[in-house]
Amino acid sequence: MINTRKNSSKYSICAILLMALMLLTSDLLANYHYHKTFDNSLTAFQDTARFRVARDTIPGLKDSLVNTTDTFGLKISKDSLDAPIQYEAADSMAFDIPNKRVILYSKGKITYKDIVLTADSISLEQSTSIITAKYRRDSLGNIIGRPNMIQGETDMTSDLIRYNIKTQKGITTxxxxxxxxxxxxxxxxxxxxxxxxxxxxxxxxxxxxxxxxxxxxxxxxxxxxxxxxxxxxxxxxxxxxxxxxxxxxxxxxxxxGRHSGLLAPQFTTSEQFGLGLEGLGSYKVINDYFDVTLRTNLYSYGGYNIYVTPTYRKRYRYTGSLNLAYQSTRILTTDAKSEFQTSKTFNVGWNHSMDNRARPGTNFGASVNAGSTKFNQFVANNPTRNFANQLSSSITYSKTFGTIGNLSLSANHSQNNNTRLINVSLPNAAFTLNTFYPFQKKEFVGEPKWYEKLGIGLNSNIANQLSFYDSAFSFRRIIDTIQWGAMHSVPIQMSLPPLGPLQIAPGISYQEKWYSRKLLRTWNDTRKKIDTAFDKGFYTSRDISFSLGLNTAIFGLFDRFGKNSRVAAIRHVIRPSASISYKPDLARKDYYNQQIDSTGRQYRFSYFEGTVFGPFGEGEFGGISFGVDNNIEAKVRSKTDTSAGSVRKVRLLDGFGFNGSYNFLADSFQLSPLTFYARSTLFEIINITGGATLDPYGYDDKGFRTSRYSWQGDKFSVGNISSANLAISATFQSKKKDESKKKQDQAVADANLPQQTMEEQMLQLEYVRQNPAEFVDFEVPWSVSLSYSLSYSRQFRPDYSGFRSEIFSSLNATGDFSLTPKWKLGMSGYYDFKSAKIQSLTTFITREMHCWQLSINVTPIGLYRSFNITLNPKSGLLRDLRVNRTRYFYGT
Structure with missing residues (x-):
């Protein structure tokens, strides 16, 4: 029985394996579809015939119970956000789903639109859209992750932030x-x-x-x-x-940007004007292109000043400003007859510049500074304006006509506040015809002929001028002083092929001048002086000259200094030039002899002295003009770098030379005065410029020239100096702590420095004088700047009795040094050698106080003396919040 069960089990296992093998080797599709034939899956070759098997012919029907949803028709809750929220954390994030809350731990960050929130701990409640940000303390009590929120350009850091990102409302601590x-x-x-x-x-x-x-x-x-x-x-x-x-x-x-508002004043005290309130006013923005500044100065003695400054600008078009000033001055005097001196003066300034891109080929500009001659004298606490005796103005319009030429129209003005003489020149016109070559071929083929280089030009100038004194102003006198003039010039030049190293340039120049009046001088025996009179009319004068110019360059090099010498080589460049010319004496009729003193001495005058364009030179000239210019440079090796590229050029003499002329046709004074000049920069620090005019003829006891050379007398002399000038300037300073930063700052300053008018320069100098602490460089421990000027001239005396010599010499010195990294002392002074007096001296002490600055300015010497103590914040926002004590003193 047991064996029977064992045999039945074996049979069952074999049956199962056999069924599995049959399933693997059969066509599985046969279980679902009806086939008339079966493919042999074990065939070695692929069947070439394919049979299409019909599928189920009964079409499938859609299920009527299936629901379709339109995603574009979904309704969004009004309480939802209109942008996604992005959040992150360095440690962990906790989601409290029942309370709809997200908690970020350690370096949490939430981004929503333009809002970026960071903190150590951030909690976001989705149901209320409220964000709570906090910080934490470490074991030492230090704060970690203080909440910070950035929205657009606003950056806020707080201890606690609770913010509703939907309503953009919140509270912070x-x-x-x-x-x-x-x-x-x-x-x-x-x-x-x-x-x-x-x-x-x-x-x-x-x-x-x-x-x-x-x-x-x-x-x-x-x-x-x-x-x-x-x-x-x-x-x-x-x-x-x-x-x-x-x-x-x-x-x-x-x-x-620009915004309208009030301008805060400052208090002051002056011996001349009394107690004062300066700078009170307002600033008004009219539109994007126009604004107006109004300032007033009020003084206790009854004087006041009004300054109106409109400015206008349009990008890529033009920019400008107008300065209108009115002074009603009432100052205290020491005169026993009158306690106060009163005056009413004005000043007008206008600056206008046109962008070159606005109208190519056309330009219009203006720089006007005009007014009463006593205006600068009564400007309080402004030595720059007080000592400015020369005022000038210019308004110009120019137009270029392609390659033909250009036209320029202008109006000019100048005045001397000491003599109170005012000169106005308007309208002025100048037309220049570009040089054209009449014999030049239209098409350049081959080498041009010598006559094709003949060029002709034209220059025409017309000017009107009037002069009057401020103290004797009247329209009748102005009309009497009006004069006009014109000058025309036709240059004819040619460039010939060089003869070896010589450059040859022949030329012809024709000039003609028109005058509206003559100046007549006559000796008055009764009054023993010369009387002058004007004869109005139309007068002309002409001049013509022929010249042949020669010039070349000679180079010299000396490089035998040895290997151990820092000087590698010295190069000397000599540029001699000579010109043979002839000029007939066409202006002889414009000169006459006139007695100038009771001894009967005669002096030769011109009818057209004092006219707009002046007279032509008298006398026939046939001779040679000569000149020599020199330049000396050295190549110096570096102390540390021995490479070939370490050699640098050093200019020893930028230029020095002389020029003059000799007239073979003159009966006397054949040799003209010689002009010498020199300029150099020593050690890249000291700038030297000098010049002199040497007259080779001797003088008599009254200073008049004689026909004998100065070396032909009893005493040998190379000549008499008729004029000379010398200017030396130098700046010495210690090295900046960060030399690279100095170069970078200088490059930025040079790139952003606009071209300034004289009026703008005066205003800037005055601002620097009143606020030296803003321009003090504490990075430079010390600096000293020196400038010396010397001038000598011989001038004809007003009474024609002879000549007089005048010498002017002065020294300007400025310097500062740092007592400590925060304290700096400085001074600036002007010394006049002729009067042997210090004309002005200003000292200052400044203290750098991080966000504040203290400056003390004292001017103890000079006609205008003052002291000023100012303590104010550095920021421009609070600059007018200053503690100021100022007093002015006038007189010697």
Whole structure:
């Protein structure tokens, strides 16, 4: 029985294996589809005939119970956010699903639109869209992960932030933020809209330290982002100590760009004007292209000044400004007859420049500085203006006509405040015809002929001029002084092929001048002086000259200095030039002899002296003009670098030489005065420029020239110096702590430095004088600048009795040095050698106080003396918040 069971089990196992083998080797599709034939799955070759088996012919029907959903028609809840929220954390994130809250631990970050929030711990409540950010402290009590939120350009750091990202409202605790130059700290703040905040206990400062040197404290404050901050009662504190000086409210502008507003004044005291309030005014923005500044000065003696300055600008078109000033001066005098001296003066300034891209080929510019001759004398606390005796103006319009030529129209003005003489020249016109070559071929083929290089040009100038004195102004006298003139010049030149090293340039020049009056001088025996008179009319004078110019260059090199010498070579370049010319005496009729003293001495005058273009030179000239120019350079090796590229060029003499002429046709005074000049830069520090005119003829006892050479007398002399000038300037300073930073700062300053007019330069110099601390470089421990000038001239005496010599010599010195890294002393002075007196001396002391600056300016010597003590913040936002003490003194 047992064997029977064993046999039945074996049979069962074999049957199961056999059925499995049959299933693996059969076509499984036969179980589902009907086949007429069966493919042999064990065939060695693939069947070439394929039979298409028909599937179920009954089509399947859609289930009518299936629901379809239109995804574009889904309704979104009004409470949902309109942008995704991205969040991350360095440690972990916890999801509180029942309360719909996400908690980020360690360096949590949430980004939503333009909001980026980071903190050590951040909690996001999805149901209310409220984010809560906190920090934590480590075992040592240090703060880790202080919450920081950046939205657009606003960056805020707080101890606690609760913010609704949907409504953009929230509250913060101990918040720090920056608005322009202002650093804000709000103990408790509430954001009510995208750009508005309300705060309780707010601190405002321009000091960037964690513990600021000063701040303004207010219990209530409203902040409009990037626009303004308004507070209730506000008081300052210094070094954490509150100062019991309260203001009823505070207004802090935070927006950038131009904005209308009031201009704060400063108090001053002057012996001449009394107590004063200077700089009070307003600034008004009219539109994007135009604004106006109004300032007034008020003084206790009754004087006042009004300054109106409109400015206008249009990008890529033009820019300009207008300065209108009116002075009603009432100053204290020492005159026994009158206690006060009164005067009314004015000044007009206009600067206009046109962009070259606005109208190519056309340009218009103006630089006007005109007014009463006594205006600068009564400007308070401005020595730069007080000593400015020359005023000038220019208005020009120019037009280029392609390759033909150009036209220029101008109006000019000059005045001397000492003599009170005013000269006005308008309108002036100048037309220049570009050089054209009449024999030149239209098509350049081969080498041009010599006559094809013949060029002809034309220059025409017309000018009108009038002169009058400010003290004797009247329209009748102005009409009497009006004169006009014209000058035409036709240059004809040719460039011939060089003869070896010689360059040959022949030329012809024709000039003609038109005059509207003659100057007549007659000797008055009764008064023993010369009387002058003008004869109006139309007069002409002409001049023509022929010349042949020769010039070349000679090079010399000396390089035998040895291997150990730092000087590698010296090169000398000599450029001699000579010109043979002839000029007939066409202007003889324009000169006459006239008695000048009771002894009967005669002097030769011209009818056209004092005219617009002046007279031509008298006398026939047939001779040679000569000149020599020299240049000396050296190549110097570096002390440390021995490579070939370490050799640098050093200019020993930038230029020196002389020029003159000799007239073979003259009966006397054949040799002209010789002009010498020299210029050099020594050690790249000292600049030297000098020149002199040497007259080779002797003088008599009254200074008149004689026909004998100066070396033909009893005493040998090479000549008499008729004029000379010398200028030396140098700047010495210690090296900057960071030399690379100095070069970088200088490059940026040079790139951003615009071209300034004389009026703008005077204003800038005055601002530097009043605020030297803003321009002090504490990186340079010391610096000294020296400039010396000397001039000598011989002038004809007004009474024609002879000549007189005048010598002017002066020394300017400026310097400063740092006592400590925060203290600097400086001075600037002007010494006149003729009077042997210090004409002006100004000293200053400045203290760098991180966010504040202290400056003390004292001018103890000179006609205009003053002292000034100023303590003010560095920031431009609070620059007018200054403590100032100023007094002016006038007289010797």
């Amino acid at each position: 101990n918040t720090f933020t920056t608005q322009q130059e202002l650093f804000l700290n709000m103990q408790n703040s509430k954001k009510v809209s995208e750009n508005e905040y309300f705060a309780r206990i707010g601190r405002m400062t321009t000091c960037n330290l964690d513990t600021p040197h000063f701040a303004f404290i207010a219990n209530r404050m409203k902040l409009v982002n990037k626009k303004l901050a308004v507070t209730g009662p506000v008081h300052p504190e210094f070094e954490g100590v509150p100062i019991p000086i309260y203001l009823p409210f505070g207004f802090f502008p935070l927006s950038s």
